Amino acid sequence: MAQVFHPKANVLAKLSLILLLTGPLILLLIGTGVSRASYNTKAGIVADQPVPFSHEHHVSELGIDCRYCHSNVENSAHATVPATETCMSCHSQIWTNSPLLEPVRQSYKTNTPIKWAQVNKVPEFVYFNHSIHIKRGLNCNICHGSVQQMQLAFKGKPFFMVWCLNCHRNPEKYVNDPDKVFSLYEIGQKGTDREYSSATPEERDILNSGEHVRSPEELAKGEALVKKFGIKKKQLADCWICHR
Numbered sequence: 006m007a008q009v010f011h012p013k014a015n016v017l018a019k020l021s022l023i024l025l026l027t028g029p030l031i032l033l034l035i036g037t038g039v040s041r042a043s044y045n046t047k048a049g050i051v052a053d054q055p056v057p058f059s060h061e062h063h064v065s066e067l068g069i070d071c072r073y074c075h076s077n078v079e080n081s082a083h084a085t086v087p088a089t090e091t092c093m094s095c096h097s098q099i100w101t102n103s104p105l106l107e108p109v110r111q112s113y114k115t116n117t118p119i120k121w122a123q124v125n126k127v128p129e130f131v132y133f134n135h136s137i138h139i140k141r142g143l144n145c146n147i148c149h150g151s152v153q154q155m156q157l158a159f160k161g162k163p164f165f166m167v168w169c170l171n172c173h174r175n176p177e178k179y180v181n182d183p184d185k186v187f188s189l190y191e192i193g194q195k196g197t198d199r200e201y202s203s204a205t206p207e208e209r210d211i212l213n214s215g216e217h218v219r220s221p222e223e224l225a226k227g228e229a230l231v232k233k234f235g236i237k238k239k240q241l242a243d244c245w246i247c248h249r
Contacts, residue, residue, distance in 0.1 A: 046163035052122045055108045057157060064153040068194040071145065071187055082134040086121050089113045124158050125149060132249045141234055142181030144189055146215035147172075153190050153212070161215065173241045177227030178219055180234065 043049050063069045074087040089112040112119045127133050150161015193201040210217035
């Protein structure tokens with residue numbers, strides 16, 4: 006009897022079985038890679054703004070407190086961008102003829118707000134309140150990356166849900182003294198008493214990347230703060246906390 010199948014059919018059959026078994030995994034890995042890529046999350050990509058604003062210059066070099074521009078961050082659900090009047094409180098006296106600041110001057114003259122591109126945003130189905138996180142001592146860099154080193158603002162973290170849950174399930178790893186949230190940026194600034202060399206390992210990590218693995222001693226302090234703040238871990242990890 007003549008051979009029905011070509012010898013290569015065995016190879017094709019084996020390959021088809023391998024693809025059948027590994028195909029879903031490969032598709033899952035590709036999908037995960039695409040969803041986590043920077044062009045999708047926008048993490049690390051500089052936003053195109055009407056005025057090139059440098060956080061490094063204003064925060065690290067000039068020593069301007071974050072709250073001077075983001076005045077509502079301690080008491081509001083949103084950090085908000087500064088009004089043009091805030092910018093002009095300085096730039097009506099310095100850099101008054103800079104072409105880069107022409108949109109600011111026009112905004113002030115016409116009483117028309119500047120249309121800043123929003124850099125950090127959670128989905129519409131997620132509830133987030135800035136003020137409660139600040140009052141629990143979470144530094145800006147933990148969520149936004151090393152903001153004080155950004156010449157042009159970009160999204161420092163991708164804001165994955167698992168990343169949020171890691172904090173909510175283990176708040177002792179992140180909570181801190183609220184007074185240290187903004188004073189941290191004074192380290193290394195001109196005219197301040199604190200030099201970068203005097204910073205603790207945790208302070209250096211937060212300043213550089215916003216990420217720090219706490220030591221047992223630091224975790225013990227975190228646990229004490231969790232009790233002090235009255236944080237209930239089980240409730241903090243419930244779905245309704247963010248999805249209301």
